[in-house]
Amino acid sequence: MIAAAQRHPDRFLAYAMVNPCAPDAREKIAQALDSGHLKGLCFFPAMHRYSIQDDRAIALIELLAARCGVAFVHCGVLTVSIRRKLGLPSEFDLRFSNPVDLHSVALRYPGVRFVIPHFGAGYFREALMVADLCPNVYVDTSSSNTWMRYEQDPVDLRAVFRRALAVVGPSRLLFGTDSSFFPRGWHRQIFEAQTRVLYELGVSANDARMVLHDNLAGLFS
Numbered sequence: 001m002i003a004a005a006q007r008h009p010d011r012f013l014a015y016a017m018v019n020p021c022a023p024d025a026r027e028k029i030a031q032a033l034d035s036g037h038l039k040g041l042c043f044f045p046a047m048h049r050y051s052i053q054d055d056r057a058i059a060l061i062e063l064l065a066a067r068c069g070v071a072f073v074h075c076g077v078l079t080v081s082i083r084r085k086l087g088l089p090s091e092f093d094l095r096f097s098n099p100v101d102l103h104s105v106a107l108r109y110p111g112v113r114f115v116i117p118h119f120g121a122g123y124f125r126e127a128l129m130v131a132d133l134c135p136n137v138y139v140d141t142s143s144s145n146t147w148m149r150y151e152q153d154p155v156d157l158r159a160v161f162r163r164a165l166a167v168v169g170p171s172r173l174l175f176g177t178d179s180s181f182f183p184r185g186w187h188r189q190i191f192e193a194q195t196r197v198l199y200e201l202g203v204s205a206n207d208a209r210m211v212l213h214d215n216l217a218g219l220f221s
Contacts, residue, residue, distance in 0.1 A: 005038075013039045015038070016038055016040075017041075018041045033064075033067055040071065040072055041060060041072070045096035045101075046093050046094055053105060058105070068111055069113075071112055071114050072114075073102055073115070075098065076097050077097070098123055099116050102114060102134075106134040106137050114136060115174065118145065118147065119147070120147075121143070124147070124151070131167065138215070138219070139164060139168055139173055141176050141194055143190075144190065170208075170210045170215075173210075173211050174211070175211050
Protein backbone atom coordinates (compact mmCIF):
# COMPACT_ATOMS: atom_id res chain seq x y z
CA MET A 1 0.00 0.00 0.00
CA ILE A 2 2.88 2.35 0.70
CA ALA A 3 4.26 1.60 -2.76
CA ALA A 4 0.85 2.32 -4.33
CA ALA A 5 0.58 5.61 -2.41
CA GLN A 6 4.07 6.61 -3.50
CA ARG A 7 3.21 5.97 -7.12
CA HIS A 8 -0.32 7.42 -7.12
CA PRO A 9 -0.64 9.84 -4.16
CA ASP A 10 -3.75 11.40 -5.68
CA ARG A 11 -5.58 8.04 -5.69
CA PHE A 12 -4.38 6.07 -2.66
CA LEU A 13 -4.28 6.82 1.06
CA ALA A 14 -2.42 4.06 2.85
CA TYR A 15 -3.53 2.72 6.22
CA ALA A 16 -2.09 -0.18 8.22
CA MET A 17 -3.91 -2.59 10.50
CA VAL A 18 -1.95 -2.77 13.74
CA ASN A 19 -1.83 -5.14 16.69
CA PRO A 20 -0.41 -3.15 19.61
CA CYS A 21 0.10 -6.41 21.53
CA ALA A 22 2.81 -7.55 19.09
CA PRO A 23 6.22 -7.16 20.77
CA ASP A 24 7.76 -5.10 17.93
CA ALA A 25 4.64 -3.15 16.95
CA ARG A 26 5.91 0.31 17.88
CA GLU A 27 9.22 -0.04 16.05
CA LYS A 28 7.63 -1.38 12.85
CA ILE A 29 4.90 1.26 12.80
CA ALA A 30 7.36 4.07 13.49
CA GLN A 31 9.41 2.97 10.46
CA ALA A 32 6.32 2.76 8.26
CA LEU A 33 5.09 6.19 9.35
CA ASP A 34 8.53 7.67 8.74
CA SER A 35 8.09 6.77 5.06
CA GLY A 36 5.67 9.69 4.86
CA HIS A 37 3.17 7.66 2.84
CA LEU A 38 1.31 5.88 5.64
CA LYS A 39 -1.54 8.17 6.68
CA GLY A 40 -3.35 6.21 9.36
CA LEU A 41 -3.53 3.19 11.61
CA CYS A 42 -6.45 0.78 11.97
CA PHE A 43 -7.13 -0.54 15.46
CA PHE A 44 -9.30 -3.63 16.05
CA PRO A 45 -9.44 -3.96 19.85
CA ALA A 46 -11.96 -6.84 19.87
CA MET A 47 -9.95 -8.83 17.31
CA HIS A 48 -6.63 -8.51 19.11
CA ARG A 49 -8.18 -8.43 22.60
CA TYR A 50 -6.97 -5.20 24.15
CA SER A 51 -8.44 -1.90 25.32
CA ILE A 52 -7.84 1.20 23.23
CA GLN A 53 -6.74 2.72 26.56
CA ASP A 54 -3.98 0.11 26.92
CA ASP A 55 -0.50 1.64 27.15
CA ARG A 56 0.58 -0.37 24.09
CA ALA A 57 -2.21 1.19 22.00
CA ILE A 58 -1.43 4.62 23.42
CA ALA A 59 2.20 4.25 22.31
CA LEU A 60 1.02 3.92 18.69
CA ILE A 61 -1.46 6.78 19.04
CA GLU A 62 1.38 8.96 20.28
CA LEU A 63 3.22 8.20 17.03
CA LEU A 64 0.15 9.45 15.15
CA ALA A 65 -0.06 12.53 17.36
CA ALA A 66 3.49 13.48 16.40
CA ARG A 67 2.51 13.28 12.72
CA CYS A 68 -1.11 14.54 12.83
CA GLY A 69 -2.28 11.13 11.68
CA VAL A 70 -5.62 9.34 11.60
CA ALA A 71 -6.71 6.47 13.85
CA PHE A 72 -9.46 4.16 12.60
CA VAL A 73 -10.89 2.38 15.66
CA HIS A 74 -13.30 -0.48 14.98
CA CYS A 75 -16.05 -0.68 17.56
CA GLY A 76 -19.17 -2.82 17.95
CA VAL A 77 -19.92 -6.09 16.19
CA LEU A 78 -17.01 -7.53 14.23
CA THR A 79 -17.29 -10.37 11.74
CA VAL A 80 -14.81 -11.55 9.11
CA SER A 81 -16.77 -13.36 6.42
CA ILE A 82 -13.78 -15.10 4.87
CA ARG A 83 -13.04 -16.77 8.23
CA ARG A 84 -16.60 -18.08 8.32
CA LYS A 85 -16.28 -19.49 4.82
CA LEU A 86 -13.04 -21.23 5.75
CA GLY A 87 -14.52 -22.57 8.98
CA LEU A 88 -12.01 -20.67 11.11
CA PRO A 89 -12.96 -19.49 14.61
CA SER A 90 -13.17 -15.77 15.31
CA GLU A 91 -12.25 -15.44 18.96
CA PHE A 92 -13.07 -11.77 19.24
CA ASP A 93 -13.90 -10.09 22.55
CA LEU A 94 -16.74 -7.56 22.51
CA ARG A 95 -15.69 -6.24 25.91
CA PHE A 96 -13.22 -4.05 24.05
CA SER A 97 -15.69 -2.80 21.41
CA ASN A 98 -17.47 0.06 23.17
CA PRO A 99 -16.78 3.51 21.63
CA VAL A 100 -17.02 5.00 25.13
CA ASP A 101 -13.53 3.59 25.76
CA LEU A 102 -12.27 6.02 23.11
CA HIS A 103 -13.58 9.11 24.88
CA SER A 104 -10.66 9.82 27.21
CA VAL A 105 -8.12 8.90 24.53
CA ALA A 106 -9.61 11.30 21.98
CA LEU A 107 -9.63 14.09 24.56
CA ARG A 108 -6.00 13.36 25.45
CA TYR A 109 -4.86 13.54 21.81
CA PRO A 110 -6.82 16.36 20.13
CA GLY A 111 -4.37 16.45 17.21
CA VAL A 112 -5.28 12.91 16.15
CA ARG A 113 -8.42 12.42 14.06
CA PHE A 114 -10.30 9.31 15.20
CA VAL A 115 -12.73 7.51 12.90
CA ILE A 116 -15.41 5.16 14.26
CA PRO A 117 -16.67 3.01 11.35
CA HIS A 118 -20.12 1.57 10.63
CA PHE A 119 -21.93 4.14 12.82
CA GLY A 120 -20.48 2.24 15.80
CA ALA A 121 -21.72 -1.16 14.50
CA GLY A 122 -24.33 -1.63 17.21
CA TYR A 123 -23.08 1.10 19.51
CA PHE A 124 -24.74 3.90 17.55
CA ARG A 125 -25.79 5.90 20.60
CA GLU A 126 -22.35 5.58 22.18
CA ALA A 127 -20.57 6.54 18.95
CA LEU A 128 -22.68 9.68 18.69
CA MET A 129 -22.02 10.51 22.34
CA VAL A 130 -18.26 10.32 21.89
CA ALA A 131 -18.34 12.29 18.62
CA ASP A 132 -20.52 14.93 20.24
CA LEU A 133 -18.06 15.35 23.11
CA CYS A 134 -14.87 15.13 21.02
CA PRO A 135 -14.53 17.38 17.94
CA ASN A 136 -11.70 15.20 16.61
CA VAL A 137 -13.93 12.10 16.35
CA TYR A 138 -15.55 11.24 13.01
CA VAL A 139 -18.18 8.62 12.19
CA ASP A 140 -18.17 6.62 8.97
CA THR A 141 -21.16 5.07 7.22
CA SER A 142 -19.63 1.93 5.72
CA SER A 143 -21.09 -1.59 5.62
CA SER A 144 -24.58 -2.88 5.02
CA ASN A 145 -25.38 -1.66 8.55
CA THR A 146 -27.14 -4.85 9.55
CA TRP A 147 -26.40 -3.82 13.14
CA MET A 148 -29.68 -1.86 12.94
CA ARG A 149 -31.51 -5.08 13.83
CA TYR A 150 -30.03 -4.83 17.34
CA GLU A 151 -31.73 -1.49 18.03
CA GLN A 152 -34.46 -1.58 20.65
CA ASP A 153 -36.85 0.38 18.46
CA PRO A 154 -37.15 -0.38 14.74
CA VAL A 155 -34.79 1.89 12.81
CA ASP A 156 -33.88 2.27 9.17
CA LEU A 157 -30.97 3.87 7.36
CA ARG A 158 -32.84 7.13 6.92
CA ALA A 159 -33.37 7.46 10.66
CA VAL A 160 -29.71 6.64 11.30
CA PHE A 161 -28.49 9.33 8.91
CA ARG A 162 -30.96 11.85 10.31
CA ARG A 163 -29.69 11.33 13.86
CA ALA A 164 -26.03 11.30 12.83
CA LEU A 165 -26.39 14.53 10.88
CA ALA A 166 -28.22 16.13 13.80
CA VAL A 167 -25.48 15.22 16.31
CA VAL A 168 -22.24 15.07 14.33
CA GLY A 169 -23.20 17.34 11.44
CA PRO A 170 -22.18 16.96 7.80
CA SER A 171 -18.57 17.99 8.48
CA ARG A 172 -17.64 14.86 10.50
CA LEU A 173 -19.65 12.19 8.74
CA LEU A 174 -17.64 10.09 6.25
CA PHE A 175 -19.18 8.04 3.48
CA GLY A 176 -17.74 4.52 3.44
CA THR A 177 -18.14 2.15 0.49
CA ASP A 178 -17.19 -0.97 2.44
CA SER A 179 -15.75 -2.22 -0.84
CA SER A 180 -13.31 -5.05 -0.34
CA PHE A 181 -11.72 -8.10 -1.94
CA PHE A 182 -12.68 -9.33 -5.38
CA PRO A 183 -14.99 -10.48 -6.86
CA ARG A 184 -17.22 -8.11 -4.87
CA GLY A 185 -14.92 -5.13 -5.27
CA TRP A 186 -16.78 -1.81 -5.55
CA HIS A 187 -19.97 -2.07 -3.51
CA ARG A 188 -22.39 -0.10 -5.68
CA GLN A 189 -25.48 -1.03 -3.64
CA ILE A 190 -24.16 0.72 -0.54
CA PHE A 191 -23.38 3.85 -2.54
CA GLU A 192 -26.82 3.91 -4.12
CA ALA A 193 -28.65 3.29 -0.84
CA GLN A 194 -26.78 5.98 1.06
CA THR A 195 -26.91 8.64 -1.63
CA ARG A 196 -30.64 7.97 -1.95
CA VAL A 197 -31.06 8.56 1.78
CA LEU A 198 -29.15 11.86 1.59
CA TYR A 199 -31.44 12.94 -1.26
CA GLU A 200 -34.61 11.88 0.57
CA LEU A 201 -33.54 13.77 3.69
CA GLY A 202 -33.12 16.93 1.65
CA VAL A 203 -29.38 17.22 2.36
CA SER A 204 -27.95 20.10 0.35
CA ALA A 205 -25.53 19.46 -2.50
CA ASN A 206 -22.74 21.13 -0.53
CA ASP A 207 -23.33 19.00 2.58
CA ALA A 208 -23.62 15.84 0.49
CA ARG A 209 -20.29 16.63 -1.15
CA MET A 210 -18.73 16.99 2.32
CA VAL A 211 -19.98 13.57 3.38
CA LEU A 212 -19.11 11.86 0.10
CA HIS A 213 -15.72 13.46 -0.55
CA ASP A 214 -14.53 16.62 1.14
CA ASN A 215 -14.42 15.36 4.73
CA LEU A 216 -12.09 12.50 3.84
CA ALA A 217 -9.83 14.81 1.85
CA GLY A 218 -9.85 17.21 4.80
CA LEU A 219 -8.60 14.54 7.20
CA PHE A 220 -5.24 14.62 5.44
CA SER A 221 -4.96 18.29 4.60
